[in-house]
Amino acid sequence: MKGLLSRLLGQPWVGSFLAAGLVWLLAVVFAGGHGGGEILSSALAFATFTVIVGLGQMMVITTGPGNVDLSIPATMTLSGVIAMKLMDTESALILVGIAAAMGASFLVGVANYGLIRLLRIPPIIATLSSSFLVLSTAISIGRGLRIKPPAPLADFATARAFGVPFAAIAVAALAAIIGLTLKHTIYGRTVAAIGQNERAAWLAGLDVRRTRFATYVLSAMLAGLCGVLQSGFSGGSALNMGDDFLLASIAVVVIGGTSVAGGRGNVPGIWGAALFMYLLVTMLNIFGASPGVRLVMTGLIIIAVIAVAGSENPRRA
Template sequence: MTSKALTGSGSARASRSRRWHADWLPAALGALLVWVATGAVAGQGFLGTLQQSIIVASFLALVGFGEVFVISTGSGNIDLSVPYVVTLSAYLSASIMRGSDAMLLPALAAILVLGPIVGLVNFSIIRLLSIPPLVATLAVGFVLRTVVELLAATGAKAPSPALIHFAAGHFIGVSPLSLLVVGVGIVASILLTRARYGREVLATGQSPEAARLAGIATSRVVLRAYMLSGGTAAICGLLLGAYSNGPSLDMAEQYQLGAIAVVVLGGSAIAGGRSNVAGGWWAALLLTLLATLVSLTAAGPGVQHIAEGAVIVGVLAAMPKR
């Protein structure tokens, strides 16, 4: 390879690196500003507010990590079944554990099967019945909602004490749950930026036809993305149910659009072909801190929605244009 080619390759890598940082920087700066504003309104507890927000944001970031794989495949792919998978997973796992540490592993095994199966069902309906992803995944979600209501009527449910301690506890001031989610984010980022599968995801999102001509099995790529999304949502449900000391029917309502907002605010392209996992974590923290700030001002839900919309528009406007 000539020195000119090497120089060009290095310049391209540097350009991608600068662009990657620029993508997540607006969300990170927004989270910092909202954190400062939240501390100012509260009058105290800057560090405590941040610690608690990081824990709550971890759940939103977790479902966002899965959603970014689906959206990055392009062609209008999206997963609106996420909140229903979260809720079903919380109820199913609690029904299996029933407050017993001995049943934690069986519950974990069950939800690790549940999530990918829902992803498989989503993909099958989209491809076999030629139904748009938005409609198909929402319809699957409604079916899951019915299953959740049946489970909710079967009696008392409780997560295992060990899982509750893990989800809500701290070790030397650090949340094990947050560390787990950071680890999941690192793995997701490596998959999308370093692994062959990640390159196939982005190639499929940029141009499905070109990806097929290059020998990429695009259907398999999209199937795996939906299964990953279902898997992260199921894990989120297991952990969120423990953090909340038990499942509830409305525990994941905010994750339907929240997961999509995390993907977009984090610097990933809603049309597919470009992803940014690190930005998704910052976006989740930004949205969580914003909700905390609005609740501290005792404003109604309408004001919260307006504030969230304004922040989303502001962050997107601050992102570098392509």
């Protein structure tokens, strides 16, 4: 029993859940002991979006140092704009809209990897510059207009049973699939292997290029999925709907216990970290703290997590 407990506590993702629980407790205490259930329910609803993009970002970061996808916010926006525009509030067109949005996201992923591979541009610059193109496309398609989602999509995105959002359950299943993929498939193992040592992975005969290609495409498509879902949830797409997700997508990966240096991904931690980030903001709002304090806290926490996680495992320096 004790062995099991200590093994559990040794998991890198446990910390994020403990931290989430702690800030939740503080928030509820400060709020006078009520509203705990509601706070948790909305934390689940909003963490869902961060988890979707976090999963893609986690896979990209796991492929090794320098790999990051900064085009996530722009891809979300493009996908949301395309989906809402094609659906045009018609329920019959939901699948068409989703298909087109996912197709566009797929192309963004292809373009990102194309820039990285063919033009040999570092991922951080490639994905940042492609996001300008992607956002400009979204602007020219949507012209900044906010089109409402069809009712069934909005209903699905906002539906809850006993306080648990349906979308959260679906995304928990998605996270489980990605977790299993990472641990038990050739593709997943290759991602980790590349992240640990790209050259060794290549010498071992692994298909480095195709794996990285698939990873950038996966990240873009998850961002696209998030864009569609968020548009359904918030009553339409907006050009700035992705703004919140650039820092968030990276933060949940890092806080969740994924190695920033690559080679070691962690799926459950993304959920813990996304809940923690939302609850932290909620707690600071309830305290009446200014947004300055909020940003400082977020920054300090990320630095602290990286410092702790970095010193924990000297074997992989």
